[in-house]
Amino acid sequence: MPISKRIVDAAGGSITVKTKKGAGTEFIIKLQIEAVKGTENRYSGNKCLSALIINNNRSHSAQIAEALEKLGITFCSYDNKHDDGFTADRHFDIIVSDADRVNKIAEYIGKNDNNITYIVTTENQSDLSLSKYPGAVKGVCLIPLLTFDLKRILSEHCKGFTDNFSDNNPGHCDELDNSSRTLSGKYILLAEDVEVNVQIVKAMLAKYNVNIEVAANGRKALEMFCRNPDYYYDIILMDLRMPLMDGFQCAKEIRNIRSEYAKTVPIIAMTASAFSEDVNKAKQCGMTAFLTKPVNSDELSRTLTQAVSEENV
Template structure:
């Protein structure tokens, strides 16, 4: 199913110069309740479109709309053929609706079995949001629709407005009816009256007092965080926004604690018991971020994610440098690295008289790294791959009142064999990986799938950078893949990615091609070993 969506979304991106791409999934309306789930997927774009006479031909091997398409966009035409075969193998069908010059919508359905068991959910206290009236303000129809569906899924009651004037009218009408909106989700950058001006007018109107505003934007601009702070807006999210992040943001904006304030989290043996904390994680590597985020949430902490130092600084600015217990700051990130972000945070704190603990995270683990982090204004330091007990110790050491007396010992988690045969020891360190996830088999499965997706993405980026002889892009992609592999105990591939990173820094493209071939073989081998481990976990 992942490959099907990758093919269809990849095509949509290739043929859409401007506009939008929407992926939607829902249950087939004519699917009998007793049957296994039949889901209906669609991928809609505003691209070049397909003439009616080509609607069936495009699913045939080596077929494109016409010769000029191949010349302009490249490709063999096999993607849709493979997609069609995959869908049919899974018992589904695929079709297209399109007009030349007006975009395309690819539909497919799949018959899937319902899950045998449901995983444990976080205690999000969603019932507190039921029947809550929310105003969604966004000039983009697709964005309004997505937010509308998310809120309805949580049994909230959304009202939609397509611009600032419509939003103010809706709020005044609701006020006059005695049913004001407690929460407004406001797009920051709209034509005409932008979200910041709407927020200013809301704040200036005494009859609209008490409304909570969340600012959402897909076009983050310098100064947005400061403007939010001036307007008293403490939650500022960058689109696209995942459901978990949106829900966390809503609960935070409304002052609802996700975790019960009186609870003490007692993690697995060897991990210090801690009170629930609110942490900011700055990490650009998707696999590393997911692993750290899930691990921290497992310990009972609320985690907000920033993908670079600039985003971390913006989130802190939007919150007025309040509400966070600590920051986990990756040292090496794009746009603004961890050292730059730390310097900016410390400069801002000097004017506020505050101090937020910052723990530096680095992939180097070299002599002098700890000293450099501390000299740069950080309070602590952990090296990748992160060991859970090391991270928990740093948090307990640096955050006042975080450690609690452990009153009970949690049951040992489910475990699988950690034995690694000599032939595969370098390709995958099973013991190290299981330690990273603390024996959590659900987390292990998620991380394995994320690794497989991200490693393919980074290999493609490396190959593209090599073809274009772009040393910086090659170095960044190799560095990212090195960190991903290291965190999962894929040590051979991590070493090869590190070698490729060095070759990129030296501009040695000829040897880099050879190194890439070795790296690809190691990634494929690691993928097979990870799949074997995952299957063993399921038994």
């Protein structure tokens, strides 16, 4: 809340609170923001695809619906309480369900339409292995759902799924090719204590063929850095707020190691706070770049590419 207040104040807005005993609290933020012209959905070519969501959990269904909408796919939801919802005569290109009825849905697909792209969602990390499910299941996504994960599976398995972004933005295509050439095979140490953030970074960088090793806190990151030989890691992505040892202290400890590698390896800060004092402190601790969460995919790849390129000069 203090961070929200500072951001709103910096933007010249206001934040007020209304509380009613027994009913809850309402926070109201007012900002003057310039309206911008809308742009065509980069996935507009997918409007011919249809998806069926089968999930009893409303929150999970909403996440799936939001991701499908971003990908330009039409969809409808089915209440899991009835047995014949997914056996309706209507054709669906995609089915996204929870794990409760995998066998029944897989059996239906096997008998009726093997071209359906069937995706299962789960909250459990231990249930992410595709080998645990029938052959009809083409992919498994973790809840909270990342659009990146859904897109990755659809790109590989769903006939007719397209991404028109590259066609409409040739400059972006050149940038993507450059990042792919520069980052391919690089080793990244990711210091991040929130698992969802780890999955987001991995999803964003999956197309660049990088190797990512994760440390859940600054102390572990420092240990991993010291344990491996010089020049093992090409880049360090450092969250600033972590337990046991924060990113500031970890970066400082790395820079204090007596080796040319420790003093020059790129350390890129990641934080939800974009205030000048954090940026200045990160620089003082030896960090070479600063990314604000939520991290933008293009900005992340651009920053990593620049860091590696400068290191090789």
